[in-house]
Amino acid sequence: MSALLTFALAFTATLIFCSRRLARYLRVLQQDEYNSRRMLEWVSRNSAYDTRGTVVLSVVVLASFFAELKIVSLLISLAGAAALITLAKSEPDPRVSGKIKLNMTDRAQRIYRTAFFMIAALSFGVGFLGYWAEHAALTWAVQILVIQSVPRLLAFAVDVLKPGEDRRQLRYLEEAAAKVRRIDPLIIGITGSYGKTSVKNMLGELLQTTKGATFWPKRGVNTLMGNTRIIREDLKPSHEFAVIEMGAYRRGSIERVCELTPPKGAIITAIGNMHLERFGSRENIYRAKTELARAVPEDGILVCNGDDSFARRAAEEFQKKTTILYGFDRTAGKLDVWIDEIKVDPEGTSFKIHWKGKGYAGHTKLLGRPALSNIMAAFSMACALEADPQFVLAAISNLAPVDNRLSVIKTDKIVQLNDAYNSNPIGFAAALDVLEAFPGQRKILVTPGMIELGEEQTGANATAASRAAEVCDLVMLVGTTNREALKEGLKQKKYPDDKVLVFDDRDEALNQLRQLQKSGDVILLENDLPDVFEEYIRF
Amino acid sequence: MKNGSNKRKTVGVIFGGRSVEHEISVITGLQLIRALDVERYDVIPIYIAPNGHWYVGEQLLERSFYKGLPGCLNELTEVTLLPVPDSEGVTVIGSSAETPVGRFSRAEQIPIDVYFLAFHGEFGEDGCVQGLMELADAAYTGGGVLSSSVAMDKYICKSVLHDHGIPVLPGVVVRKEDALKDFDSALKSVFEGGELKDFPVFVKPCHLGSSIGIAKAENEVELRSALALVFRHDNSAIVEPFLSEMFEINVSILEEEEPVASVVEIPVSASGVLSYEDKYLREGASKKTGEESGGMANLTRDIDPQHLDPAIKERVIGYAKKAVRVLECSGIVRFDFMYDTKTDNIYFNELNPMPGSFAFYLWVKSHPPLLYTEVLSRAIERAMERKSIKSSLIKELEFRALAQ
Numbered sequence: 001m002s003a004l005l006t007f008a009l010a011f012t013a014t015l016i017f018c019s020r021r022l023a024r025y026l027r028v029l030q031q032d033e034y035n036s037r038r039m040l041e042w043v044s045r046n047s048a049y050d051t052r053g054t055v056v057l058s059v060v061v062l063a064s065f066f067a068e069l070k071i072v073s074l075l076i077s078l079a080g081a082a083a084l085i086t087l088a089k090s091e092p093d094p095r096v097s098g099k100i101k102l103n104m105t106d107r108a109q110r111i112y113r114t115a116f117f118m119i120a121a122l123s124f125g126v127g128f129l130g131y132w133a134e135h136a137a138l139t140w141a142v143q144i145l146v147i148q149s150v151p152r153l154l155a156f157a158v159d160v161l162k163p164g165e166d167r168r169q170l171r172y173l174e175e176a177a178a179k180v181r182r183i184d185p186l187i188i189g190i191t192g193s194y195g196k197t198s199v200k201n202m203l204g205e206l207l208q209t210t211k212g213a214t215f216w217p218k219r220g221v222n223t224l225m226g227n228t229r230i231i232r233e234d235l236k237p238s239h240e241f242a243v244i245e246m247g248a249y250r251r252g253s254i255e256r257v258c259e260l261t262p263p264k265g266a267i268i269t270a271i272g273n274m275h276l277e278r279f280g281s282r283e284n285i286y287r288a289k290t291e292l293a294r295a296v297p298e299d300g301i302l303v304c305n306g307d308d309s310f311a312r313r314a315a316e317e318f319q320k321k322t323t324i325l326y327g328f329d330r331t332a333g334k335l336d337v338w339i340d341e342i343k344v345d346p347e348g349t350s351f352k353i354h355w356k357g358k359g360y361a362g363h364t365k366l367l368g369r370p371a372l373s374n375i376m377a378a379f380s381m382a383c384a385l386e387a388d389p390q391f392v393l394a395a396i397s398n399l400a401p402v403d404n405r406l407s408v409i410k411t412d413k414i415v416q417l418n419d420a421y422n423s424n425p426i427g428f429a430a431a432l433d434v435l436e437a438f439p440g441q442r443k444i445l446v447t448p449g450m451i452e453l454g455e456e457q458t459g460a461n462a463t464a465a466s467r468a469a470e471v472c473d474l475v476m477l478v479g480t481t482n483r484e485a486l487k488e489g490l491k492q493k494k495y496p497d498d499k500v501l502v503f504d505d506r507d508e509a510l511n512q513l514r515q516l517q518k519s520g521d522v523i524l525l526e527n528d529l530p531d532v533f534e535e536y537i538r539f
Numbered sequence: 540m541k542n543g544s545n546k547r548k549t550v551g552v553i554f555g556g557r558s559v560e561h562e563i564s565v566i567t568g569l570q571l572i573r574a575l576d577v578e579r580y581d582v583i584p585i586y587i588a589p590n591g592h593w594y595v596g597e598q599l600l601e602r603s604f605y606k607g608l609p610g611c612l613n614e615l616t617e618v619t620l621l622p623v624p625d626s627e628g629v630t631v632i633g634s635s636a637e638t639p640v641g642r643f644s645r646a647e648q649i650p651i652d653v654y655f656l657a658f659h660g661e662f663g664e665d666g667c668v669q670g671l672m673e674l675a676d677a678a679y680t681g682g683g684v685l686s687s688s689v690a691m692d693k694y695i696c697k698s699v700l701h702d703h704g705i706p707v708l709p710g711v712v713v714r715k716e717d718a719l720k721d722f723d724s725a726l727k728s729v730f731e732g733g734e735l736k737d738f739p740v741f742v743k744p745c746h747l748g749s750s751i752g753i754a755k756a757e758n759e760v761e762l763r764s765a766l767a768l769v770f771r772h773d774n775s776a777i778v779e780p781f782l783s784e785m786f787e788i789n790v791s792i793l794e795e796e797e798p799v800a801s802v803v804e805i806p807v808s809a810s811g812v813l814s815y816e817d818k819y820l821r822e823g824a825s826k827k828t829g830e831e832s833g834g835m836a837n838l839t840r841d842i843d844p845q846h847l848d849p850a851i852k853e854r855v856i857g858y859a860k861k862a863v864r865v866l867e868c869s870g871i872v873r874f875d876f877m878y879d880t881k882t883d884n885i886y887f888n889e890l891n892p893m894p895g896s897f898a899f900y901l902w903v904k905s906h907p908p909l910l911y912t913e914v915l916s917r918a919i920e921r922a923m924e925r926k927s928i929k930s931s932l933i934k935e936l937e938f939r940a941l942a943q
Contacts, residue, residue, distance in 0.1 A: 209771045210719070361760075391722040394767035397760075 002070045006077045006139050007131035011123055013081035014143040017053050017088040018119050018150055025154050026112055027094040027102040033223075034111070036155035043151045053147045056083050057140055064137040073136045080140060107165060115150075115157035122146050122153070169225060176231040177260050183235060185215060185242040187261045188381060191254060191292045192269025192305070193285075194424050195374045196222060198405060199269055200245045202378035202396075209395040210387040212240035220421075222247035224256050231260070241385075248288040250279070258295035265301035265384070266292045267377050271310035272424065286310050293318035303380045305373065306335045322384055326376040328369070337380045339372055344437050353379060355389050362393045367417075368406050368430040375399075406431055413519040415440060420528035424450060428464045431526055436471045441520030444474040446509055447527055449482025458485040465489025472524075476501045478509045549640060550580045550919060551629065551651040553658070553668070555587040559751060559772075560659035565605060567896050568657040572600065574899070574911040575655075580919070581640050583651060585618065585629065587658075593618050593629070595636050595649065618649065622674035627651070653922050654679040655915070658893055665691040665746070678926035680918045681870035682892050689866055690890045693745050693777050696866070700887055703865045705858050708779045708877070708886045709734035712745060713766060715774045726763060729778050739781040742766060744773035755781055784880045787888070788851070790859050791873045791898035793914060795921055798863045800856045801901040801909075802843035842904050851878060854885050862890065869925060870918045871897045 028048075029039045043049070060080035067073040094102040102108065123146045130139025180187075190200050197220045204216030217230040222245040235242070246257045271282075271289050279285045293314050296302055304315040306327035315323050326337035341352040348365040351372060364375060375396060382392045401407040406427075409416040415438065419431045428450060435443050445468050449461040461482045466489040468475055475495070477486050483502065490500060503509040506528065517523065552575075554568025555561055565586075572582050584599040588608070594615035598604045604611060617633035620626060628651040635644040643649050656668060656679055666688035672679040682690070689696050697707040711729050718725040729735060739757045742765035752772045754765040762778075769776035791801040859874040873894035877886045897918075899911040 205771070209767055363760075388719075388722040390763065391718060391767065394722075394763035395771070397764040398768045398771070 002074050003131050003134045003136070003139070005074060006136045007127050009077045009081040010130070010139045010143050011127050013084040014123050014127075014146055015116075015120055017084045018123075018147060019116065020088045020091050020093070021050065021053070021147070021150050022112065022115055022119065022154060023094045023102055024091070025151050026108060026115075027098070027100070029111075029154065029158065030102060030108060031100055034107070034158055036158040040151060040155050048151075050147050050150070052087055053084060054144050056080065056087060057144045057147070061137045061141045061144070064140060067136070077136060077140070110165075111154070111157055111161060114161055115154045118153045118157060119146060119150060122149060169228075172232060173224070173228050173260065176228040179231060179235055180242075180261055183237050183239060185235075185239045186265070186385075187242045187244060187263045188265040188267065188301075189244050189246050189254075189258065189261065189263035189292050189295070190267045190269070190377075191246045191248060191289050192267070192311070193272035193289075194427060195269040195370060195377070196220075196245045196247070198371070198374045198402065199267055199377045200243050201402060202374055202399060203267070203381055204243045205399060206378055206382045206387070206392055206395050207241045207243070207385070210382060210391045211385060213238045214241040214243065215239040216243040217245070221245065222257075223249070224253070224260065227257060227260060246292055248285065248291070251284065251288050252291070254288060254291040255295070258292065263292065263296050263300070265303070265381060266296045267303045267381055268293065268311045268314055269305050269374070269377055270308040270426075271314065272308065272426070282310070286314070290314045290318065296320055301381065301384045303377060303384065305377065306333060307373070324380045324384060326380050327373070337376055339376055342372065344434075353393070355379070355383055358389075360389055360393055363397050364399060365397075366399065366401050366406070367408070367434045368427075369433070370427055370430050371406065406434065414517055414521045414523060417522065417524045419524065419526050425453075425460045425464065428526055429467060431524055432464070432467050432471050435522060435524045438522050440522035442473045442518065442522070443471055444476065444513070444517070444521055444523045445472045446476040446478065446513060446523065446525050447486075448478040448506070449486050450527060451481060457482070458488075461485035462489035462492070466492045469493035469495040472499075474499050474501070476503065476509050476513065478503050478506050480504070547578075548580050548652040548919070548923075549583060549628075549650060550575065550653055550655050551583045551585050551649075552655045553585045553587060553593075555589070556658040556668075557587070557589060557591045557662045558659060561589055563895055564657060564659045567659070567893075569600070569602060570896055570899075571655065571657060571911070571915060574915060576912050576916050579916065583629075583638050583640060583649060585654075586615070588612055591662075593620070594633075595629070595631075595638050597637055597639060620671055620675050620677070622671055624674075624676035626675040626677065652678065653919055653926075655919065655922075656681050656893065657897075659895065678922050680922040682866070682868045682872070686867045686869070687892050690868075690872075690892045691746055693743065693889065694775070696890060697887065700862055700865060703861065705862055705865075705887050706885060708782075708888075710777050710779045711735055713776045713778060715770045715776075718766065718770060722763075726759070726766070729762065735778060735780055738762075739783075741779050741781045742769060743777050743779070744769045745775040745777050746773050782877060782879050782881075785877050786880070788847075788855050788876045788878055788885075789873055789898075789901075790855055790876075791871060791894065791901045792859050792863050792868070793871050793902075793909075793917060794863055794869045795917065798860045800859060801898060801905045803847070803852050803855055804901055805841040805844050805847065807839050807841050840900070842901060851885065858885065858887060862887065866890070868892065869921060871914060873898045873901075 025039065028042060029036065032038045057080065060076060063076045064073055067076055092098065095104060123143060126142035126145060127139055130142055188203065190196050200216055204214050207214040215235050217227065221227055221230055227244060242261065244257065244261045246254045248254050268289060271286050279288065293302055299321045301322040302315060302318060302320045303324045303326065304311040306312050306325035307329050312325065312333060315325055324336045325334065327335050328339060330338055337353065337355055339351050339353050343350045344367065348363060349367060349372065350363045352359050353362055353376065364371065379392055379396065383389050405421055406417060406419045409418060417431065417435060419427065450457065450464070453460050462485050465486040469490050470493060475490060477483055477500065487500070501512065503512065513523070552568055552572050554564045556564055568584070572584055575582055583595060586594045586599050588594060590609070594612060595618050596615035598614060616631060616636035618629040618631050618636070620629050626648070628648045630648050631643050631645050633645065635642060636649065638649060640649070654672060654677055658668065662668065666684040669679065669684045669687050673684060681687070689699060694710060694712045697710060701707045711732060711734055713725050713729060739755055740762065741755055742762065743753045744751070752769045754768055756762040756765045766776055787806055788803050789806065790803045793799040855876050858876070862874060863872065871894065873891040874887070875889040875891065877888050879886065897914065899914060902909040902911065902914050
């Protein structure tokens with residue numbers, strides 16, 4: 001009888017504990033496109049194995065082992081179960097907390113249920129052994145095995161469900177492709193190491209106002225499956241134009257998206273060295289991104305960033321009937337569209353843009369050179385599609401800054417420049433330029449540094465920090481990933497140590513910031529790493 | 540004594556809708572449902588979701604329900620109003636419906652005697668739903684198709700009223716179609732006709748609620764931006780002169796055989812200084828609901844201002860009552876006027892055929908005060924009366940040409 005009770009307590013408590021843990025691992029999985037291999041790699045790299053549950057259970061096991069009376073053993077089991085459940089409830093629920101929350105989509109739910117079932121089966125199976133042997137300590141000990149198996153069972157669940165998921169995805173893909181063919185909007189593809197989402201949103205807005213009904217996925221959707229879903233849900237017969245963002249995750253990514261949405265026009269914003277570790281070499285990145293240029297027909301439109309040497313090379317290699325190079329630097333080579341006479345003020349930026357030999361005055365609420373570069377890209381495409389340049393510029397003046405991309409939040413006392421979404425060396429430098437130009441008493445930088453730069457990561461972070469030393473009165477470094485590199489950069493400019501604050505995670509940093517910020521401060525929040533990369537993981 | 544007036548009536552309150560003012564409509568709808576006279580009326584809430592589909596369900600009465608959109612729509616039952624004269628109510632097209640008046644299964648009709656329309660903006664205020672109501676031969680509150688669509692187009696509305704002796708500001712319409720063909724000449728057309736003399740001007744969308752896409756323009760560059768802003772939301776823009784020294788006066792009218800006017804109000808900005816921008820360039824919610832909602836409203840209202848010259852009040856009320864007749868308004872409407880302090884001129888600005896909260900905050904302060912419940916009951920009775928008047932017209936179809 002008491003063996004049964006012990007079994008029941010062990011089983012239930014373990015399941016409750018695992019349910020929360022499973023969700024946490026699932027979040028990691030979801031952030032990396034449900035790639036089970038990478039999730040397991042992350043777990044091993046960060047030693048994200050369970051410690052707390054195991055510790056609690058080990059205590060219970062030992063206590064049970066040495067317990068002589070059945071009633072004592074039972075009480076120990078009760079206490080153990082209670083402890084485990086309390087532990088589970090005390091952990092944050094990944095569905096509601098954390099910067100990137102676990103989104104229980106249909107697919108996530110299927111995976112969760114499958115994995116949970118496996119965990120339950122395992123727990124039941126091994127727990128039964130203990131029950132059958134009437135050995136309380138064993139009943140609890142095997143549950144340690146169960147808890148430690150959660151990541152692997154999750155990976156297994158993903159793999160088991162994969163064929164079904166793949167079939168489902170394929171069906172969705174076919175439906176979406178057929179819909180696109182039926183509606184036949186004029187499609188413009190956008191790719192580039194950075195600025196994709198910004199240019200997409202801008203171009204979408206401009207075409208909508210100055211040309212006709214335009215479809216564009218509002219968030220940073222740029223994968224085949226992401227675009228498939230949005231097209232199935234939101235593309236309407238009335239849409240004349242479609243602006244599609246295409247992310248180059250590996251060779252072939254963009255080619256596949258172009259099969260779904262064959263582009264008539266393309267914009268390449270940059271072929272830098274973001275995500276270098278995924279591709280291996282800059283040449284590979286070039287080939288992957290130029291799949292878009294390749295997909296555009298001969299009589300189509302190609303718009304490339306002339307300031308980026310690789311993008312310029314793409315424009316030369318893949319000449320179309322209309323090929324346009326935009327940029328700031330006319331010394332690097334010929335430019336069809338350029339901007340000069342740039343003036344910054346707290347309301348935004350005024351400038352002069354040149355198109356087909358004429359100069360047009362313009363103004364935008366956005367700040368920073370990358371924003372102007374994006375504006376040139378969108379403007380070029382809109383005008384190439386025969387929108388009236390004056391009309392386009394009028395629409396540009398109304399463009400609102402997007403959250404988290406060097407957007408400005410002004411309160412009575414402080415100004416916050418929020419540049420949290422994805423950072424790269426150029427964006428970081430531009431943000432620091434804006435921070436410098438902004439009127440204010442004290443300049444504060446909060447950043448974890450940049451990631452996914454492969455071998456160049458250390459150098460790039462040091463360079464950025466070095467520049468920050470010239471601009472900032474206070475620097476707050478978040479996390480450990482780039483801490484050394486950033487500190488090194490600050491040291492290069494002999495930045496005083498008392499102006500550097502170091503934090504293990506974002507929440508800590510922001511709390512401290514809230515306490516020490518003063519009236520007149522201008523604060524730059526630069527980049528925000530997804531949870532996957534925050535090393536201080538309490539497991 | 541009217542036929543059947545002692546029987547309880549079932550009122551279908553329709554709110555929500557496919558406009559940008561959807562949220563405000565939900566607030567108005569829930570407010571008015573709570574205020575309806577329960578001794579005389581059974582209420583069925585009918586919600587038009589942002590996707591345009593119609594739903595019923597008891598949950599619609601809870602404000603917290605709407606937080607779960609769009610997923611929570613699955614818990615509701617879809618219905619529709621068929622555009623045929625024998626629709627005695629809405630038809631259930633989803634699974635079985637649990638409504639406040641009983642349970643109904645698919646293809647059954649939920650009987651409704653009269654519809655209380657509580658929309659704001661496109662597809663609700665502009666004549667579309669009214670057209671459906673006419674085809675379904677239903678009784679409904681508020682103005683008919685003509686009245687609603689004229690009221691929603693600021694330019695046409697002003698033209699009609701101007702023709703009937705009600706003063707309006709001059710205005711020029713710029714159509715997006717023309718701007719797409721040639722932006723420059725569209726721009727030039729603003730001052731070409733002579734109605735507008737000079738900057739500064741005020742640019743608004745011709746349709747939609749007045750909270751979105753409006754801007755002041757002091758020069759050509761700003762005018763371009765303002766037009767581009769309007770064309771993001773609407774196909775035509777109306778450009779009017781900008782009055783630098785003016786304040787607004789609003790009044791609500793309850794349309795009956797003799798239209799009844801409420802007290803007037805002067806919407807006041809937080810700083811005490813009245814300006815177009817404070818009023819218009821704020822979120823529309825505060826203007827619509829007339830109360831502090833969720834901290835957004837820095838606007839306070841000077842209801843029944845004692846310091847205001849009674850002559851001005853009289854003029855405003857006079858114009859409003861006349862306009863109600865001319866435009867065939869019905870139900871509870873709100874007129875917005877502007878008073879130019881420099882010239883002592885009053886100008887009609889805008890008509891709200893379905894004002895936020897149906898201006899109950901004006902009616903409770905009127906002389907005599909009318910409680911919201913009373914105002915709503917009168918609007919409902921008026922709706923049934925109008926239907927009755929219309930039904931008395933003989934309209935018989937004879938097959939003469941085809942019968943030979």
